Amino acid sequence: MAIFIASTKSISRGKGQSAVASASYRAGVALEDTRYGKTHDYSKRHGVMSADIILPSALTAANAAIDRSELWNKAESAEKRKDARVAREWLVNLPYELSAEDRKELAHSFAQTLADRYGTIADCAIHEPTQKEIDRGADPRNYHAHIMFTTRTAELDENNEITLTDKATIELSDKKRRSLSMERVSHEIKDVRQLWEQIANEKLAEHDHKLIDSRSYAAQGIDIEPQLKMGSVATKLERDKYERELRKAEQAKAEGKHYEIDKTPATQLGTINEIINERNELVWGTELAKNQLINDTADHIISKGHDIEHITPPQMVSDYVPKPSM
Template sequence: MAQYHLSCSIKSGPKSSAVAASAYISGEALFDDTDGLTKKYRNTERILDSGGLVLPQNVPEGIHDRATLWNAIEGLDGLHGQYCRSWDIALPHELSLDQQRALVLDFIDREITSRGMIADWAIHDKDENKKSSPTDQNIHVHIMTTMRPIVQDRLGKWQFGKKWRSVTERDSSGKAICIGRDKRGHKRYKKHNVPATDWNEKATLLAIRKGWADAANEALQRAGSDARIDHRSNRERGFPYVPTIHLGPTAARMEREGQRSQRGDYNRRVRAENQRLENALDQLKELKQDLVVAEMPWKLDERLPWLFELQERLKNKKETLTKAMGQKLPSDRKFILWAERKASREALIAARTAYRSALQKLRDVEQNATKRTDEIDALLTGRYNEKNEPGIWGTLNGSWRKWTDERKALVAEKRDIVATLDETQKNERTARGTLRSAVSNHKQLVRRMTASALRTAESRTNEGKQIRRIDAALAVVTKEIRRINTKGRERAAATRNEKPFIKGIEQVRAAGVARAAQPPAEGMARLMEAITRSDMPPARISLETDDDALKNWDLLSELEKDEIKMKEIYKDI
């Protein structure tokens, strides 16, 4: 099943080498300029995809492969410098290799290159010789990222910048604090160094951790899998479970060989305690559900007003949550702009290019056709007019044949010009229709992506999760109200009392709505809290049996009694 694992470490000299680390994850032979040796590792994990470099928008000159990148980094940072960050991330086994590759590239685009880092990645699995079974997998991705920002020098060339920048300290009035003069008499100011980027900040690491969870969950959703991962700890998620610890290579090897390790024993004890705790929590949850269910009314004359009240309270709660969620989410315009950037525009660009070409060709053909048609018309009304047709003498000396052929050629040329113009106009109309279709398809794609992104954003908020639970409960409540109303009308129609029943239903509905405007009773408050916290399955709100529990139909009889009683009171008055 999908599990969240993301670890980050720093490769620094002299014990570590960025070139050697890149050679390990890629399986390639890379020459190291520092020691003049070629680094190549054979006894590595199974490499499923050797990956490569993913570059941001601006890259220093000469960086075109792994060797040039990491040799340049080691040359800048020196023997004892920090070369790169190394990320080790577990990939969901529910995805195919192509889907995992797309997920990795999407994550790198979102969280790595968008911040200005260069990424070097490869997908690994456990060595075949170390697998205990064919299903024993450990598919993960190694990502190495640079630690220096890419800046532009005075000549406009892009190069790796400094990790730290110097900032002059100032007093309360904004003036630079002078601490003396140097040997040449120049003033010296108090300065301190600050990081050139926010890549070392804890907030950035937490954002990247969350970004991986979001990207992986979106990939799982696209693949049709119900599995999800969460970057938060058990404490942050409100879980009382004790976390396990990482086995490490030595303990993992001992466990594979059937030997018990200290770390493995600790994890087994933790899992056993967590399982007992989970069973106890499940029992407590069921007891709470039974308590809420026991407080529900089951007689129809009590249940129907209660259902109307519950329906109105759920609608009010949903409206409140929707407003609160709308304040947290970005505006719809931002979702639309995001969708327009992400949506594929290849078909739209191709259709637009084809239409512009067809339109330009039509204009050229129309211009040439108009000019040539005017010339032909002038010739046909002038020199080649029937009045100027050569007579008998022209027949004898051959000029009549020449005149006739030239006139026929002009008429045929005019006919061809008209046909060419019609064909060009037809092509322009076809290209225009294709462009309109492409524009319409692109707009529909943007709308679908916008709606999908909005639904995804809503589903990630606590309000969105509560709204989904309320919708499920509303569907159950509405279905039962509709069933009671339908059955009641059938029985009322059989006794010719349908109008009093309909009037009574409306009165009960109004009473339920009025009760919903008041503070809830203790049982109703518990039920609302259980629904929004997902402690109460919506199906348990409904009656377990169909019509057996409603066999007396007390509501209809009570309405009839009330009507008879009211008539007797009016008669006495």
């Protein structure tokens, strides 16, 4: 069953970030960063299925074009403040039930819709979990898209070249938005999340897959507990332990031996999150069983030609194991 993930964050100098470096990492390419006088090279990065620049429809109709390096260097040069936001990223989960082609079409449709809505340029990178990540415990169904957007609107200048001008409305402060009779940014973000739900569900419905829900788990009545934030130090400790274990396994293999990788967490935070994850999987499994029971009952009613409006829903039983639909 597809899950809903649509989150956004700013890429800013105040956090020590660069739009060029971020684009390089997400696209898995080498890009020259003229502002910082260095080259970011992530061309050996695995897991990048595709990476495409998506212009607002008006610029595409005018046969405009720009490459990744020029785009993000322009995004950097357009900002003068040392703490400026230089890009906005949307991270969306791509339903594993769909084909690779459909997932790409879905991500591009969302990116195009936002590019047209705000007049910004998108850089859409689609990722799949690598075998190394899967070996470390990542879900092999974790297909997702990192979609970076310019924070400024894109227009054509007198030389018919793309230039970045005013800040997009989603980047304006709440004070500025109020002066323009606009709702708070939080409302805007909620609207975009619902937009992703709509676009994704249209694609899922085409193939008769279960739909996603943009509401929080709490709003849906699902008792999912959020994991604790690991932070950079704990994350590094977890990663370093895995790398050591992997080297031990490779060394043992070279010697014709077998070494079982120790996947227990290296930190207390990691242990707590593992417990939370196990609990959430049990809760989620129960919810899926409930949904399957309702779907099976509905299928049975429809197949028998009963009046579904006058059928009493079945009683939910915690240890019920649903039977497959006939």
